[in-house]
Amino acid sequence: MxxxxxxxxxxxxxxxxxxxxxxxxxxxxxxxxxxxxxxxxxxxxxxxxxxxxxxxxxxxxxxxxGAAGWRxxxxxxxxxxxxxxxxxxxxxxxxxxxxxxxxxxxFTLFGRTRTEVRMRILRGRRHRLLERLDFLRERVARATERGDPYIYELHRHRVESVEREVDWLEDLIKQERRRAENAGVADANISGSAPPLRGDPSATDQQM
Amino acid sequence: MxxxxxxxxxxxxxxxxxxxxxxxxxxxxxxxxxxxxxxxxxxxxxxxxxxxxxxxxxxxxxxxxGAAGWRxxxxxxxxxxxxxxxxxxxxxxxxxxxxxxxxxxxFTLFGRTRTEVRMRILRGRRHRLLERLDFLRERVARATERGDPYIYELHRHRVESVEREVDWLEDLIKQERRRAENAGVADANISGSAPPLRGDPSATDQQM
DNA sequence: GTTAGCATGTAAGGAGTTACATGATTTT
DNA sequence: AAAATCATGTAACTCCTTACATGCTAAC
CATH class of the missing domain: 1.10.10.10 (Winged helix-like DNA-binding domain superfamily/Winged helix DNA-binding domain)
Known part of the structure; x- marks a missing residue:
């Protein structure tokens, strides 16, 4: 087997x-x-x-x-x-x-992970998506040349969709960073209760 | 084999x-x-x-x-x-x-497909995504109860992303419909040149 | 002259699914 | 009494990838 x-x-x-x-x-x-x-x-x-x-x-x-005669x-x-x-x-x-x-x-397990691990994974994911973006943008360019509007449209939509995921990731990374700063180095325990996300929707446009 | x-x-x-x-x-x-x-x-x-x-x-x-001694x-x-x-x-x-x-x-082959086939596939895709949305929204609700902010955030992002694909599809469906109306029934040939997409960005908010 | 690209293939493996077999327990 | 759900498992199959084998040609 x-x-x-x-x-x-x-x-x-x-x-x-x-x-x-x-x-x-x-x-x-x-x-x-x-x-x-x-x-x-x-x-x-x-x-x-x-x-x-x-x-x-x-x-x-x-x-x-326990329960009477289960399999x-x-x-x-x-x-x-x-x-x-x-x-x-x-x-x-x-x-x-x-x-x-x-x-x-x-991501599903982030609630029980240390900040630095989350950080690494989020950054890694972003990196991979940026690579994919490069690839897709070239496809869009090529589709423009070829003149097939459907293929163009498909790739354009995919680019947009990946771009949005990158934005999402950058938001998350920002939040992680803020949290790390606020908490100092001491709370790097794996079983700490998960802190609130999306807590402050106003301060999202500061630089990374 | x-x-x-x-x-x-x-x-x-x-x-x-x-x-x-x-x-x-x-x-x-x-x-x-x-x-x-x-x-x-x-x-x-x-x-x-x-x-x-x-x-x-x-x-x-x-x-x-042909070419001198190729394999x-x-x-x-x-x-x-x-x-x-x-x-x-x-x-x-x-x-x-x-x-x-x-x-x-x-989708890649839409350039060589009849309008009605495109229509059916676009609608079918939309239907499938709406089902997925139902599923995901329930997940979001459950994640809210459970109180794990990361799982909540993940599903929220997925919902958004699927919603956007639905929007995209509805745009495409609208365009197909307009095209079908303009062209009448006569041009249902499979090899017709692909007509332009995204021709009229102003009239997107009329109802389906 | 060696790397890079063109070109065709095969064998083995990886990661999962579907369909089936089996039976108990709760609900209708 | 039938149907749904709980619960565990196996065998066969799907669909694709990786790694390998092979050899030619063009570019650097």
Whole structure:
């Protein structure tokens, strides 16, 4: 049997199990409600992945016989190795974390991440989008030459859409920076309660 | 050997070969410059797909010995079956055509599509996005309850981004409608030159 | 003369989905 | 009593990518 384990899914599972132990079915519901719209994980990927993570001692699974004669639903829990792995994945500066998919999962876990990690990921994402913009702008230029109005229109819309995501990221980066300044260096704990976002809509036009 | 053929890639290939015969390498460059940023097809998927399409007589491939001692590059060309297949794929009302990926490919071919087909695809895409909006808005609501500001922020941004795509689509639909009215029923030919888009930026706020 | 680009392909692998099998439990 | 939902799992399949093998030609 081929080892079924992937970066995204593994990260998502570790992140959610850190919050509280859960069985697979529950886990899937949570994942799909938070990740939303893109990538709805199916049992066919979730269960094999959990199994593999069991094998690697990243999680421990205890069959719960509690509720009268269930098909012993298995409640998964992070092991200390799992916790370590989660930390490692979150702090990793792999460019993969700025993928469309992976970025979303990372973002979902921002509530339990240190400011500097959030910062790195936000910047990394912005960088990737700026690269994509370069690419797309060239496409727009080429479409203008070719004279196909639909292809032009498509790329123009994509450029706009990526530009907006960049703006969004820059706002977030600004907020992170302000927060880091206000808090000093002391509060770099991973489990600190997530501070409010979008708190001050007036002061958004100062420079980065 | 497993048959290597997919909807998206097949459609893209047929669409581009209709414009003019090409060899694989060239084809790939074109695909990647027009589809852009998302989905950059690799040779590993392109060549096997072409091979399969050869087997099905959707395309015919003639090795070109012309340019002094080339590794006989194969120029692919649509057969009549291929042309038929392209028509069928373009007119198909499968909901798959409104996928993120597939929609892009269809849009790329709008220059060679009839108005009614464009209309159907645009509407279908809009419908799919509205469904996604419902889903995402529920997520935003739930994130508000839960009180995780990052998850809230993520979904809020996604909602905004989908809303904007809907706006874009509605603009396009309006334009298509105007064009259809101006042209009457007579010009429903597939190879008509693509008319200009975004012609009248003033009249955008009339109702659908 | 070596790098870069043109050109065609194959094998293996990665990351997931769909469809199925199975059964218990709660709701209607 | 039927239907929905909870719950776990497997096998097969999809669709694409990476890495490799091969060799030619043009540019620097």
């Amino acid at each position: 081929r080892p079924r384990r992937t970066r995204v899914l593994e990260l998502a599972i570790l992140g959610h199990l850190e919050e509280s132990p859960m069985h697979g079915y529950e886990l899937r519901k949570r994942l799909n409600s938070e990740l939303g719209a893109f990538r709805a994980f199916s049992y066919g990927s979730l269960y094999p992945c959990l199994k593999e993570m069991l094998r690697l001692d990243l999680v421990s699974g205890s069959p719960q016989e 012993s639903r298995i409640v998964y829990q992070l092991t200390s190795e799992g916790r370590e792995r989660l930390r490692a994945l979150l702090s990793e500066s792999t460019p993969a974390a700025t993928d469309d998919e992976c970025f979303g999962v990372h | 497993r048959p290597r053929r997919t909807r998206v890639l097949e459609l893209a290939i047929l669409g581009h070969l209709e414009e003019s015969p090409m060899h694989g390498y060239e084809l790939r460059k074109r695909l990647n410059s027009e589809l852009g940023a998302f989905r950059a097809f690799s040779y590993g998927s392109l060549y096997p797909c072409l091979k399969e399409m050869l087997r099905l007589d959707l395309v015919s491939g003639s090795p070109q010995e 006989s590059r194969i120029v692919y060309q649509l057969t009549s079956e291929g042309r038929e297949r392209l028509r069928a794929l373009l007119s198909e009302s499968t909901p798959a055509a409104t996928d993120d990926e597939c929609f892009g490919v269809h």
